Amino acid sequence: MAIPAQSAATTTMATFTRMVKGQVRHYSAPLDMAIPASKQKYIPSSGSYPKGFSVSGTHVGVKASNTKFPDLALISSETPCSAAAVFTTNKFQAAPVQVSRKILQTRQGQGIRSVVINSGCANAVTGKGGLEDATNMGAKVDECHGLSGEEPSTLVMSTGVIGQRLPISKILAKIPTAHSTLSSTHDAWLSTARAICTTDTFPKLLSTTFTLPSSPGRTYNLAGMTKGAGMIHPNMATLLGVLCTDAPITAPALSALLKHAVSRSFNAISVDGDTSTNDTIAILANGAAGGAPITHPNRSDDYTAMQAVLTDFTQRLSQLVVRDGEGATKFVTVRVQNSPCYDSAKLIASTIARSPLVKTALYGRDANWGRILCAVGYTQGVKDGVVVPDRTSVSFRPLDGSPELKLLVNGEPEQVDEARAAVILQEEDLEIVVDLGGGEQGDKGRGGEEAVYWFCDFSHEYVTINGDYRT
Amino acid sequence: MAIPAQSAATTTMATFTRMVKGQVRHYSAPLDMAIPASKQKYIPSSGSYPKGFSVSGTHVGVKASNTKFPDLALISSETPCSAAAVFTTNKFQAAPVQVSRKILQTRQGQGIRSVVINSGCANAVTGKGGLEDATNMGAKVDECHGLSGEEPSTLVMSTGVIGQRLPISKILAKIPTAHSTLSSTHDAWLSTARAICTTDTFPKLLSTTFTLPSSPGRTYNLAGMTKGAGMIHPNMATLLGVLCTDAPITAPALSALLKHAVSRSFNAISVDGDTSTNDTIAILANGAAGGAPITHPNRSDDYTAMQAVLTDFTQRLSQLVVRDGEGATKFVTVRVQNSPCYDSAKLIASTIARSPLVKTALYGRDANWGRILCAVGYTQGVKDGVVVPDRTSVSFRPLDGSPELKLLVNGEPEQVDEARAAVILQEEDLEIVVDLGGGEQGDKGRGGEEAVYWFCDFSHEYVTINGDYRT
Numbered sequence: 001m002a003i004p005a006q007s008a009a010t011t012t013m014a015t016f017t018r019m020v021k022g023q024v025r026h027y028s029a030p031l032d033m034a035i036p037a038s039k040q041k042y043i044p045s046s047g048s049y050p051k052g053f054s055v056s057g058t059h060v061g062v063k064a065s066n067t068k069f070p071d072l073a074l075i076s077s078e079t080p081c082s083a084a085a086v087f088t089t090n091k092f093q094a095a096p097v098q099v100s101r102k103i104l105q106t107r108q109g110q111g112i113r114s115v116v117i118n119s120g121c122a123n124a125v126t127g128k129g130g131l132e133d134a135t136n137m138g139a140k141v142d143e144c145h146g147l148s149g150e151e152p153s154t155l156v157m158s159t160g161v162i163g164q165r166l167p168i169s170k171i172l173a174k175i176p177t178a179h180s181t182l183s184s185t186h187d188a189w190l191s192t193a194r195a196i197c198t199t200d201t202f203p204k205l206l207s208t209t210f211t212l213p214s215s216p217g218r219t220y221n222l223a224g225m226t227k228g229a230g231m232i233h234p235n236m237a238t239l240l241g242v243l244c245t246d247a248p249i250t251a252p253a254l255s256a257l258l259k260h261a262v263s264r265s266f267n268a269i270s271v272d273g274d275t276s277t278n279d280t281i282a283i284l285a286n287g288a289a290g291g292a293p294i295t296h297p298n299r300s301d302d303y304t305a306m307q308a309v310l311t312d313f314t315q316r317l318s319q320l321v322v323r324d325g326e327g328a329t330k331f332v333t334v335r336v337q338n339s340p341c342y343d344s345a346k347l348i349a350s351t352i353a354r355s356p357l358v359k360t361a362l363y364g365r366d367a368n369w370g371r372i373l374c375a376v377g378y379t380q381g382v383k384d385g386v387v388v389p390d391r392t393s394v395s396f397r398p399l400d401g402s403p404e405l406k407l408l409v410n411g412e413p414e415q416v417d418e419a420r421a422a423v424i425l426q427e428e429d430l431e432i433v434v435d436l437g438g439g440e441q442g443d444k445g446r447g448g449e450e451a452v453y454w455f456c457d458f459s460h461e462y463v464t465i466n467g468d469y470r471t
Numbered sequence: 472m473a474i475p476a477q478s479a480a481t482t483t484m485a486t487f488t489r490m491v492k493g494q495v496r497h498y499s500a501p502l503d504m505a506i507p508a509s510k511q512k513y514i515p516s517s518g519s520y521p522k523g524f525s526v527s528g529t530h531v532g533v534k535a536s537n538t539k540f541p542d543l544a545l546i547s548s549e550t551p552c553s554a555a556a557v558f559t560t561n562k563f564q565a566a567p568v569q570v571s572r573k574i575l576q577t578r579q580g581q582g583i584r585s586v587v588i589n590s591g592c593a594n595a596v597t598g599k600g601g602l603e604d605a606t607n608m609g610a611k612v613d614e615c616h617g618l619s620g621e622e623p624s625t626l627v628m629s630t631g632v633i634g635q636r637l638p639i640s641k642i643l644a645k646i647p648t649a650h651s652t653l654s655s656t657h658d659a660w661l662s663t664a665r666a667i668c669t670t671d672t673f674p675k676l677l678s679t680t681f682t683l684p685s686s687p688g689r690t691y692n693l694a695g696m697t698k699g700a701g702m703i704h705p706n707m708a709t710l711l712g713v714l715c716t717d718a719p720i721t722a723p724a725l726s727a728l729l730k731h732a733v734s735r736s737f738n739a740i741s742v743d744g745d746t747s748t749n750d751t752i753a754i755l756a757n758g759a760a761g762g763a764p765i766t767h768p769n770r771s772d773d774y775t776a777m778q779a780v781l782t783d784f785t786q787r788l789s790q791l792v793v794r795d796g797e798g799a800t801k802f803v804t805v806r807v808q809n810s811p812c813y814d815s816a817k818l819i820a821s822t823i824a825r826s827p828l829v830k831t832a833l834y835g836r837d838a839n840w841g842r843i844l845c846a847v848g849y850t851q852g853v854k855d856g857v858v859v860p861d862r863t864s865v866s867f868r869p870l871d872g873s874p875e876l877k878l879l880v881n882g883e884p885e886q887v888d889e890a891r892a893a894v895i896l897q898e899e900d901l902e903i904v905v906d907l908g909g910g911e912q913g914d915k916g917r918g919g920e921e922a923v924y925w926f927c928d929f930s931h932e933y934v935t936i937n938g939d940y941r942t
Contacts, residue, residue: 090848091858125844125860125884162841163884276845356827360934370633373596374747377561387562389596413596413634460934463831 039202042320047186047207050221050246052078052288054182057191060174062120062160062167070195072171073117073225074141074178075242081284083112084255085155086262088279094124096156097280099134103152109251114154115242115282116141116178117196118171119227122238124162124277133168134158140172144179157280159198159227159238193225196240200228204320210309212247213301215291220247222309224317226266226281228324239266239321241281243314248287253296253303257310258283265314268346269322270353270455281314322454327461330362333431334455335397338448340439344379344386345451348434351379353455362430363457367421369394369407376434391437398424404433510673513791518657518678521692521717523549523759525653528662531645533591533631533638541666543642544588544696545612545649546713552755554583555726556626557733559750565595567627568751570605574623580722585625586713586753587612587649588667589642590698593709595633595748604639605629611643615650628751630669630698630709664696667711671699675791681780683718684772686762691718693780695788697737697752699795710737710792712752714785719758724767724774728781729754736785739817740793741824741926752785793925798932801833804902805926806868809919811910815850815857816922819905822850824926833901834928838892840865840878847905862908869895875904 035043057070085104087097104112116137123130138154147153158166182188193203207223226241249257262281287293294302323331334352339345352358355375361368372394376387390411395404405421406414424430438448506514528541556575558568575583587608594601609625618624629637653659664674678694697712720728733752758764765773794802805823810816823829826846832839843865847858861882866875876892877885895901909919 088849090845091853092844092848092860092863125841125879125882127883162844163879277848356929363934370596373563373633374561377563377748378559382562389563392563408596408634411596412598458827458934460931463834463929463931463934 035202039324042202042204042323043190044186044205044207047189047205047223048209048221049184049186049189049207049223050244050286050288052246052286053223053244053284054078054184055188055192056178056181056183057188057193057195058174058178058181060118060170062118062171066120070191071119072174072178073192073195074114074175074182075192075244075284076114076141076145076179076182077244077284077286077288079286079288080111080113080153081286082249082251082254083109083155083282083284084251084258085280085282086258086266088276090277090279092125092277094122094158094162094278095126095130095134096123096158097278098131099138100155100157100280100282103138103155106151107153109255111151112153112155112284113145113147114141115157115284116154116175117157117159117240117242118166119159119196119198121158121160121164121166122162122278123158123166126163126165129165133166136168137166137171137175140175141179144176155282157240157278157282159196159240159278162277189223189225196225196227198227198238200324202324204317204324206313206317206320208309208313210305212291212294212305218289218291220245220289222247222313224313226317226321228321238276238278239281240278241266241317243281243283243310245283245285246287246289247285247306248289248291248293249285249306250293250295253294254283254285256296257303257307260307261311261314264311264452265318268349268451268453269318270350270453319454322456325456327459327464328456329428329459330457331429332362332455332457333429334434334453335431335450336434336436337450338438339386339436339450340441340448341383341386342449342451344382345436345449346453347381348376348379348387349451349453351375352432352434353453356458359455359458362425363459365422365425367396367405367407367416367418367425369413369416372432372434373408385440386436388437388439391439393435393437395433395435396421396424397431397433399427399429399431410437506673510795513673513675513794514661515657515676515678518660518676518694519680519692520655520657520660520678520694521715521757521759523717523757524694524715524755525549525655526659526663527649527652527654528659528664528666529645529649529652531589531641533589533642537591541662542590543645543649544663544666545585545646545653546663546715546755547585547612547616547650547653548715548755548757548759550757550759551582551584551624552757553720553722553725554580554626554753554755555722555729556751556753557729557737559747561748561750563596563748565593565629565633565749566597566601566605567594567629568749569602570609571626571628571751571753574609574626577622578624580726582622583624583626583755584616584618585612586628586755587625587646588628588630588711588713589637590630590667590669592629592631592635592637593633593749594629594637597634597636600636604637607639608642608646611646612650615647626753628667628711628749628753630667630711630749633748660694660696667696667698669698669709671795673795675788675795677784677788677791679780679784681776683762683765683776689760689762691716691760693718693784695784697788697792699792709747709749710752711749712737712788714752714754714781716754716756717758717760718756718777719760719762719764720756720777721764721766724765725754725756727767728774728778731778732782732785735782735923736789739820739922739924740789741821741924790925793927796927798930798935799927800899800930801928802900803833803926803928804900805905805924806902806921807905807907807923808921809909810857810907810921811912811919812854812857813920813922815853816907816920817924818852819847819850819858820922820924822846823903823905824924827929830926830929833896834930836893836896838867838876838878838887838889838896840884840887843903843905844879856911857907859908859910862910864906864908866904866906867892867895868902868904870898870900870902881908
């Protein structure tokens with residue numbers, strides 16, 4: 001079977017990591033934590049972490065086969081935080097999703113102190129017992145913080161196999177250890193990011209500094225970690241993410257900022273289009289770096305600046321999930337531009353990103369614009385007048401700055417330079433541009449809206465991993 | 472790579488057929504028409520064809536590499552027919568779709584005489600020239616029938632590569648041959664069904680007889696042919712189908728009957744979820760067998776009987792497309808039952824059928840109910856109150872009549888008998904039952920609606936075919 005040389009190297013390393021000690025069918029962080037050579041570049045060697053936060057990654061052994069590696073993550077702030085979260089829209093919501101949602105509602109997004117996360121078991125489809133387990137996990141963290149008498153202030157997340165109860169006594173017994181080892185070092189952040197991994201081949205951690213217009217001399221920090229999404233798990237994929245900043249942001253502002261950012265990042269990536277019972281992205285802001293609070297709906301300059309920082313940051317963080325898509329050999333950006341409607345543009349981008357025909361063609365390095373056009377044409381829910389066949393153009397944009405390769409211009413096929421297409425498709429990274437020419441309003445100025453999606457290809461490796469051989 | 476023995480046999484034969492003479496990247500009926508041994512059972516050796524219809528399959532060589540096999544299909548009735556068609560909803564509609572739609576509109580579904588179809592070139596994204604070509608194809612058939620001065624009465628379909636013009640002069644030159652060889656024999660029907668194939672590994676032809684309540688002594692005939700759909704074509708899949716009956720049915724009744732049937736058959740199958748620019752299912756009824764016309768909206772007993780016959784027939788015909796899904800090793804029926812709403816049930820069935828996680832698990836023979844449940848939960852557009860987690864059950868229904876294997880009962884995971892699951896999953900055919908327990912209305916009687924979808928799995932072979940290696 002003719003697997004291109006580059007992808008073979010990538011997937012062989014990834015498989016190697018997962019295959020060690022027969023872990024292919026298992027559901028916790030890989031026993032062998034060796035990171036594939038091709039993914040080493042995504043691991044930061046240092047970071048700028050938000051003041052007042054400390055974190056830890058602790059070994060519990062949620063899965064009995066995990067005798068060594070951290071599978072319990074604790075993120076805590078010295079002082080109460082504003083907090084917000086975006087949860088899965090799946091109707092089957094895991095216990096920790098239900099519990100965390102209720103805590104945020106009860107507290108109206110204020111006074112949150114911690115996030116506790118286990119990998120190895122998703123605590124999903126576990127009934128009333130599962131809800132008690134999730135509640136008890138958070139309560140134990142609060143107890144360690146000396147906050148037992150108050151409303152719960154710890155958000156809870158879980159990821160791993162569904163339909164099984166947590167080994168809750170083991171977890172509760174280790175939470176004091178997790179609390180006593182809280183630290184603000186780079187190594188602690190990295191260990192925490194590792195503790196939330198399941199089949200991820202590398203921990204996903206980013207941090208950045210920024211300033212706000214109202215006090216340009218003051219430096220703020222933003223850090224975030226995430227773990228793999230859709231179709232990368234042998235049973236059910238989960239996307240989790242935690243963001244922490246020392247900027248002062250009110251709860252309503254934080255909620256609006258997170259929704260905006262997630263819509264353009266974690267909700268604009270596709271590995272396979274499946275959505276899990278546990279997906280959760282949470283953000284905590286403790287204000288420890290000082291300055292005037294960012295409020296909402298008063299869209300101050302600070303709010304606008306914060307929105308740009310957070311959106312860019314979550315985009316970079318979510319892209320790491322695509323980089324780690326199971327069996328992926330390509331990282332593809334699809335940009336739908338000059339649309340009269342943002343929502344329609346995003347639906348089109350999403351449909352292209354999810355098309356198995358497009359994804360396999362990219363794996364096969366085929367400049368198959370027909371499949372892209374076809375996906376544009378069958379996207380459901382697009383407003384009338386957005387897609388006008390003779391205003392639609394498709395091109396490949398190489399990432400080396402050379403001119404784009406036009407495939408279709410205003411509905412007319414181009415004579416494609418196959419040699420150049422082959423060169424462009426050799427690269428791991430590719431951008432597909434679909435230009436809607438302004439739709440029916442094209443004549444009145446082509447300005448329009450733009451939506452971007454990031455996705456990976458479908459490979460033989462993907463089928464192997466998710467076929468989940470019992471042999 | 473551990474491909475199960477049965478599927479290896481299937482896919483090896485299929486690949487062999489397609490690989491002969493380097494046809495993997497080509498877009499016409501396979502040069503080697505040998506039918507895989509595993510598919511021979513789907514080829515009828517005789518049939519009962521509708522009176523007054525004659526058909527032919529003719530070699531044109533739409534693709535220059537095809538020097539031998541039929542690629543032009545003509546279906547004609549001696550007398551004018553009522554006709555109806557269901558077309559692709561893709562916004563990029565191929566020229567023959569536009570032309571046929573207009574003919575049906577102009578004639579209000581009456582006086583149709585023929586359908587002409589070429590394979591090897593889809594005549595899609597071909598501008599005004601393409602529209603002229605499609606019009607001329609139909610006009611040439613009308614001319615052969617001596618109908619030149621009248622409104623066009625021939626529907627036109629094309630399937631194959633997009634973005635290329637038809638070799639129209641070659642096609643027009645062969646239409647008189649197609650006309651002069653029209654025949655009503657079984658061999659002619661089979662040759663015609665072959666002429667519309669592209670990457671299909673076998674021609675898809677069915678026929679049946681039936682009676683109507685108003686004249687139980689009279690026998691009617693119904694025949695149909697179809698070709699492969701979604702994700703079975705290296706460039707763009709097309710689903711085409713033509714149905715012919717000698718029952719008398721008015722045009723409005725025929726249109727309503729076809730919509731009902733296609734909704735429950737061709738629009739209830741999924742190979743990969745992609746929808747092409749050319750998809751068309753047409754039906755012609757010439758009334759040659761006599762009797763009183765079936766009318767609409769007067770839902771007579773005859774109408775009801777005809778609806779049952781046509782729906783069952785189109786289901787069996789469309790299932791042949793799933794049987795021929797590229798790389799498919801499984802034929803899966805998903806039944807969503809006890810739903811308070813048919814449309815929601817169908818959306819859920821469709822989402823399960825399209826989930827790559829579900830499709831790869833089935834390929835891997837994994838009783839992975841979590842992925843099925845997850846797809847139920849993230850289905851978009853489902854009405855409130857339809858999916859109630861603690862009323863939802865999932866089971867596998869073996870086709871040997873043995874009791875179903877319960878995986879999830881009222882939202883609680885079952886202890887799955889893995890040995891029995893393995894036996895059930897060894898079979899090529901499987902039925903998945905999702906029982907919604909009546910949704911929120913479950914207490915008021917579990918009657919409810921049911922929707923069924925048929926789909927196939929995702930295999931390594933699928934990725935190989937659609938990755939479309941250039942090497």
